[in-house]
Amino acid sequence: MKKCLLGVLLLLSILGAGGAKAAGTPAEEVLPLGGLWKGKLPLLGGQLDVTISVVPLSNGKFFAALDVPAQKVSRMETELTVRGDSVLMRMPGADSRFAARFDRTKRELNGTWTQGQEKSTVRLYYFPMPTVTGPGTRLTPPYREEEVTFNNPVGRLNLAGTFTIPAGKGPFPAVVLVSDVGAQDRDGTIGDYHLMGSLADYLTRRGIAVLRYDDRGVGKSGGNTNTATTAMLVSDVQAALNFLRSQLEININRIGVIGHGEGANVALLAAGKPLPPAFVISLAGYGLTGEQTLLQQLVDEQKAQKIDPAKVQAAYERQRTMYDIMRQTGTPQAQAIVANMMRQDQPNLDAKAAQAQAAQLLTPWRTYFLSFDPIAELDEVSCPVLLLNGTNDLQAPAELHLTALEKELRSINRGTVSKRLPGVNHLFQPPKTEWTLMNGEMLPLFSPAALETIREWIVGLGVKK
Numbered sequence: 312m313k314k315c316l317l318g319v320l321l322l323l324s325i326l327g328a329g330g331a332k333a334a335g336t337p338a339e340e341v342l343p344l345g346g347l348w349k350g351k352l353p354l355l356g357g358q359l360d361v362t363i364s365v366v367p368l369s370n371g372k373f374f375a376a377l378d379v380p381a382q383k384v385s386r387m388e389t390e391l392t393v394r395g396d397s398v399l400m401r402m403p404g405a406d407s408r409f410a411a412r413f414d415r416t417k418r419e420l421n422g423t424w425t426q427g428q429e430k431s432t433v434r435l436y437y438f439p440m441p442t443v444t445g446p447g448t449r450l451t452p453p454y455r456e457e458e459v460t461f462n463n464p465v466g467r468l469n470l471a472g473t474f475t476i477p478a479g480k481g482p483f484p485a486v487v488l489v490s491d492v493g494a495q496d497r498d499g500t501i502g503d504y505h506l507m508g509s510l511a512d513y514l515t516r517r518g519i520a521v522l523r524y525d526d527r528g529v530g531k532s533g534g535n536t537n538t539a540t541t542a543m544l545v546s547d548v549q550a551a552l553n554f555l556r557s558q559l560e561i562n563i564n565r566i567g568v569i570g571h572g573e574g575a576n577v578a579l580l581a582a583g584k585p586l587p588p589a590f591v592i593s594l595a596g597y598g599l600t601g602e603q604t605l606l607q608q609l610v611d612e613q614k615a616q617k618i619d620p621a622k623v624q625a626a627y628e629r630q631r632t633m634y635d636i637m638r639q640t641g642t643p644q645a646q647a648i649v650a651n652m653m654r655q656d657q658p659n660l661d662a663k664a665a666q667a668q669a670a671q672l673l674t675p676w677r678t679y680f681l682s683f684d685p686i687a688e689l690d691e692v693s694c695p696v697l698l699l700n701g702t703n704d705l706q707a708p709a710e711l712h713l714t715a716l717e718k719e720l721r722s723i724n725r726g727t728v729s730k731r732l733p734g735v736n737h738l739f740q741p742p743k744t745e746w747t748l749m750n751g752e753m754l755p756l757f758s759p760a761a762l763e764t765i766r767e768w769i770v771g772l773g774v775k776k
Contacts, residue, residue: 342393342413344373348420348435352379363389363400363409363435366747374747377402398422409433454478454515459522460531461554465546466539471531472497472524472551475515476560484565484769485520485558487551487588489544491572491595492680494536497523499571502755506571506738509757510765517766520561522551540679541573541580541601548581552588565589565773567694569765572707572737573597576685583691590695590772592765595707595737598715601680602634604707611705629656637673638681646673689719695726697768699761701735703742728768732761 351358375389411422420435498508511521527534567590570578575596650665700709717729
């Protein structure tokens with residue numbers, strides 16, 4: 312029997328397996344297939360334990376994957392089609408299919424397993440999906456995972472992170488992950504969503520090593536994010552690249568950087584320095600200056616709230632004046648002026664609170680970011696670049712930011728590829744209709760289309776033409 316696979320107890324593993332299809336059943340009649348389906352597959356001389364994991368999506372479709380533990384491989388794409396009580400599962404990678412009838416009373420799948428010319432009667436029994444969202448619950452991934460610390464001699468600090476190495480024999484291509492604006496942990500945690508953790512897991516399972524690290528001042532990393540400018544963060548990426556170059560399992564010629572938001576701009580800056588990465592992937596990188604970016608975000612946010620256009624314009628002008636003061640005035644004087652503006656806007660705000668809020672605005676990072684022009688140094692970038700944005704990105708709209716980046720890069724770099732992903736937002740989540748359902752709740756996920764686009768492009772760079 313060809314090697315069958317799965318290992319899909321973790322939701323992200325299932326997402327990586329690819330989309331399964333459900334058709335012919337209205338949303339209110341979708342079969343309760345979510346969970347683990349386990350049984351015995353007869354073979355000459357014995358049986359194989361098989362498990363098919365199914366996760367329902369909020370739009371009535373499913374993600375599904377097959378596991379045959381005895382084969383010691385995991386994750387096989389499984390297409391799932393539902394018509395009434397009939398369930399068809401197809402595993403093209405194993406030249407197999409399972410046509411079954413769902414028994415509502417016993418909650419079983421009874422049918423015929425076909426592989427090539429061989430047919431067997433198989434019964435699969437339902438088991439609930441193990442809970443993996445509880446505190447401290449984590450399943451062991453099918454790859455090596457190491458807690459690491461590496462030194463940034465320029466910044467005179469140590470950074471802590473997680474280094475994941477694929478199963479099998481290297482050397483492997485590798486990437487460094489760089490987060491967006493603000494102090495973020497190595498997983499890019501936002502509530503139940505782990506942007507960087509999801510991306511790292513997906514790529515490592517598919518043969519690409521990943522180093523992700525806590526931002527300065529977060530977790531076990533030294534330093535302070537508020538005092539680190541965008542330019543200063545480049546040395547963190549360079550330190551991470553040097554760490555990977557020192558690892559025996561890594562192909563030193565295929566080490567790249569994937570940055571999200573501001574992290575994409577940091578990655579592009581690193582690509583213009585000595586010892587650049589072999590490639591860069593920009594996830595919603597900014598193409599406008601920092602001031603233009605923040606002002607545009609303010610306008611879009613107020614428009615979304617359906618605020619009167621005249622008030623939106625007034626807020627824009629006032630904020631722009633404040634940013635001009637922050638950029639052009641010395642810090643103590645700027646703090647006093649900004650605090651005064653806040654008290655005028657909020658009469659009930661006392662002087663002490665206004666001073667404190669002004670101080671929070673006038674961090675070294677923000678004053679630098681206001682003047683930061685992400686286009687200025689792109690002429691130094693010669694490595695291949697993949698620019699990705701979602702069409703539902705409200706923080707870095709593709710028509711503004713992606714357009715600016717691709718126009719500049721394509722004029723100087725023939726290795727630039729640009730793609731817009733339909734329905735994807737700034738956090739690279741697909742539309743909510745494609746989110747997973749777990750215990751009746753919708754859980755966010757990293758867009759499967761984005762994940763596969765990233766993997767395919769990296770692998771394609773290593774193919775000789």
